[in-house]
Amino acid sequence: MRILALTALALATMATPAFAQEQGDFTGGHVELVGGLDQVSDGDEDESGAIYGVAAGFDFDLGGVIVGAEGEADLTSTKECIGTSCAEGGRDFYAGGRIGMPVGGRTLLYVKGGYTNARIKGTVAGTVVTSDDFDGVRVGVGAQTVVGEHFYAKIEYRYSNYEQGFDRHQGVVGVGYWF
Secondary structure: OHHHHHHHHHHHHOOOHHHOOOOOOOOEEEEEEEEEEEEEEOOOOEEEEEEEEEEEEEEEEOOOOEEEEEEEEEEEOOEEEEOOEEEEEEEEEEEEEEEEEEEOOOEEEEEEEEEEEEEEEEEEOOEEEEEEEEEEEEEEEEEEEEOOOOEEEEEEEEEEEEHHHEEEEEEEEEEEEEO
């Protein structure tokens, strides 16, 4: 967690002379690519893997406070096997909102929350024998900073709690485009 916080601080304060005069209004539509670490726990065991996906959203400025709606679709490599039987993380959909405050004109600090739905597949010798969807709630915190006229970078931590007693911790970075 300390490494994630230090990375967020570094991302939030990075500046180059070419972008020194740029300000982010943090409003409008955006699309992004995300990737990072995924840790899934069922209460007894933790398994880790990579996560990657795409997201889109729209943000509004309400007088210095930024609010927005967002959606995301991810895939994960998280997997646990016993012999030839495996439980594999599949896709994860998220729909929710965020609220944030601009800091220093180039950085947005935010919190987020919403609905998430994950698919877990059971396989035996590589053949899918079961596939179940689990509903849950996601919360998170992040920092997003301007890195070009229409581009931004972000770092985010999020926690998801699903039915059936499993949860996940994710640390992701992303790059996006405002339009």
